[in-house]
Amino acid sequence: MSTFASSRETTEGTIYSVTGGDWDQVASEIGSAKEERVVVNMGPQHPSTHGVLRLMLELEGETITELRCGIGYLHTGIEKNTEFRTWTQGVTFVTRMDYLSPLFNETTYCLGVEKLLGITNDVPERASVIRVMMMEFNRISSHMVALGTGALELGAITPMFFAFREREKVLDVFEKVSGLRMNMAYIRPGGVAQDLPGGTVAGIRELIKDLRKNFKDNTKLLIGNSIWIKRTKGVGYLDLAGCITLGVTGPVLRSTGMPWDLRKTQPYCGYEDYDFDVITADTCDVYGRFLIRMQELEQSLRIIEQCCDKLDKLDGAPVMVADKKIAWPA
Structure with a gap:
């Protein structure tokens, strides 16, 4: 040769x-x-x-x-199990439907139960604010897993370490508030299981400063990386028609340019009172979804800051409906 x-x-x-x-x-x-x-x-x-x-x-x-x-290998019969449980016990089942988004599962379930009981308007405002704050922290935690594991699959181990470092800080908040880091069963029909421990809001304000700085560093680590761009741009293409046909939502749908976010289009838990932006892209690919998630982190921090302001004004207010038939002991 x-x-x-x-x-x-x-x-x-x-x-x-x-x-x-x-x-x-x-x-x-x-x-x-x-x-x-x-x-x-x-x-x-x-x-x-x-x-x-x-x-x-x-x-x-x-x-x-x-x-x-x-599919179906992870089917655990949650719906069947909840058929012979009380509505309070049902929370401990639905929180395990998705270990990355337990609080969203709990909230969805509780909103349905509250609607059936006719107590939607009776849920205390402080409880709704706490729900929103906890869900936005949950969103941050979920996005960190998406970023970290996605980068790891493409051969970038450093972003995984950084992402899980920030996720640990969020899980510490969950543990302080609910006693558990995952599958908390914290959101209950009628409100939440218990009020925030003393000093929680002040600690969260300090955490926001730390997270905001580190999120920017994490974004810079990948956004201009030529290898990351080549492995994500134009990859996993799914346009708006494909999303609608398959029933796809979330960042995948918003990467087609469709500003569909239930917090804006069908607000719940008082989201209509919060100031935040719906992030979209027009790439229809993995890179666009990455950009959306990174920008949504900042929007979540904005919402959490507003929650802290509301919680300061509502200090000492109830976090559960007064009806003892609904407000079971935590």
Whole structure:
């Protein structure tokens, strides 16, 4: 095999290009390789799926040409279990539906129970403010997992360390307020399980300053990284029509330019009284969803700051409805 090296001068120094006869052979074999289709069974337990999921892939080389999903391996019968539980016990089940968003699950369930009981307007304002604050912290925690694990999958380990460092601070807030870091069952029909411990609001104000600075550093770490951009721009493309067809919401939908956020379009828990922006992008890809999540972190901090102001004014107010048939002891 004949091999030679050529060089050229650039502003960054001398660059050498090495070629050889074997490269021509590799290039000629690419065409025939594309004609070979391979069916691969991935899962239902696989380290890259982050959950129990079966994927049946049809490959042409390294390109996935067809994919079929097998879901349901994590079905735990939560709905069936709650059929013979009290409405208070139901909270401990729904909080486990998604370990990254337990407080959202709890709130959704409790809002439904309160509507059925006809006590939606009886929920104390302080309880609603606490719910909003805890949910926004939960949003931050969830986005940190998305950023950290996503970066790790692409070979960037440093962002994962930074993201989980910030997430730990949020989990510390959950532990102080509810006694648990995950699956808190803190939000109850009629309000919340208990009021905030003394000094919580002051501590959160200090935490906001720390998180805001570190979020900016985390964003700078990736937003201009050429490898990150190449591996996320144009990847996972899903336009508005695709999102509507599949029923996709959240940052994926907002990455198509659709400003759909239930906090604005169908406000609950008093979100209509908070000042924040709905972040969108028009890329329809992974990079746009990354940008949306990073900017949503700042919006969550804005909302939490407003919650702190409201909580100072509502200090000492009740956090549960007065009806003892609903307000069971925590």
